[in-house]
Amino acid sequence: MGVKFQDYYEVLGITKNASEKEIKTAYRKLARKFHPDLHAADEKEAAEKKFKQINEAYEVLIDQEKRQKYDNLGKSYQAGEEFRPDMEGMYYSSPDTDSGFSDFFDMLFGGFRPGNSAPGREQRFHRAPRRGQDVEAELTLTLEEAYRGAEKTIQLNVSDLCTRCGGSGISGRQFCPGCAGSGQIQTPRTLTVKIPPGTGDNTKIRLRGQGSGEEGGRGDLYLKVHILPHSGYRVAGDDLESELVIAPWQAVLGAKVSAATLDGKVQVTVPAGTRAGKKLRLRGKGLPKKDGSRGDQYLSIVIDIPRQPGEEELTLWRKLAEAQAAREVS
Ligand SMILES: [Zn+2]
Incomplete structure (x- = not known):
């Protein structure tokens, strides 16, 4: 494969214990000298190559974390020596996208990272030791x-x-x-x-x-x-909404019925003449608010009819219907 170990210190012309300031100074000087825009066409390609090397060396040495990793490995390698830190069962794969860095760089910081095929740009300027991420x-x-x-x-x-x-x-x-x-x-x-x-x-x-x-x-x-959505309640901010099912006569005559709240059952007074869809408010039965008080619970009235009414009930409903019809005629 032929990936060669690169001496980044040599590239920047600094010693192995150069300070951050020395790295920056060396980098600025060289970057200015080899910037491709400052070179004529015949020198441009060579300058570009050198410029890339300088940037790469800087990228590694200015980042304490990368520098440490590089230094640890550098102890056992010479510049230009074939770089083969592969181990059994693992093989180097080039990142899909061109990182703009050398294969050596990709191998050291990219290729092996599970789920991180290219060197993390967002990590570029981190300083070790850093705290783990939230x-x-x-x-x-x-x-x-x-x-x-x-x-x-x-x-x-x-x-x-x-x-x-x-x-x-x-x-x-x-x-x-x-x-x-x-x-x-x-x-x-x-x-x-x-x-x-x-x-x-x-x-x-x-x-x-x-x-x-x-x-x-x-x-x-x-x-x-x-x-999670609840079968009995809808959450609307701090308030809760639920249905209260009552019988037609309860709606007409008014009634005391029991309603479910998060605190258990409570007695609710349904006023006479309550229509379907009307909302009854149960103060303070909603969800806790930040200030310690609580939201409200709204009971939405649903009027249901009796299932399978008996003969006696049907007779009464018929009477009710007759009375209603008579009232409409008069
Ligand atoms: Zn490890």
Whole structure:
């Protein structure tokens, strides 16, 4: 394959213990000198090649994390020596997209990274040791669990520092077989989470130190609460909506009926002459608000008819119909 180990220090003309400032100074000087725009056509190609090398060397050495990985490996390689950190059962695959860097760079920082085929641009300017990233996951709760509070056991995979190589991704002349050179491994974690009573939809629960692990410590895990649709209630912000089914005579005459709330059954007075679709408000029976008070529950009136009425009932309904008809005539 012929990937050669590159001496990035030599490219920038600095020593192996150069400071960040020295790296920057050397880079600026060389970048200006070899910038392709400043060269005539016959020199342009050579300048471009050199310019790329300079940029690549800078990219690696200015990033403490990359520099450390490079240094660890560099101990066992000479400039120009064939670079073969492959291990059994693994093979190098070029990233699909051209990263703009040399094969050596891709091999060191790209090709082996599981799920990360090109070097992460967003990681370019990170400084090690950095803290692990925050992780967000969704937590599904029933309405009752969210309202009353609950204890939930969740399982998720979070990336952690590889214990075999301590996150360097390097083991001697090879990529670490534990993490394939990424320095990170996915570990399954089982967590028991206490859901406080009155947790609302889309609330984020923060679990300190349960995010991704890095040299600088673990990030946090945020659980975004998703409340499942409920068969009996619709959630509208802090308010709840539910149906209250009553009989036609209860609607006409008025009645005391029982209605379900999150706190259990309550007695509700249906006023005489209540029409279908009318809403009755149960103050303070909704979901908890941030200020400690509670929303309301709205009962939407549904008038249902008796199933399979008996002969006596049918006689009465007929009488009712006659009375209604007589009233309309007069
Ligand atoms: Zn490792």
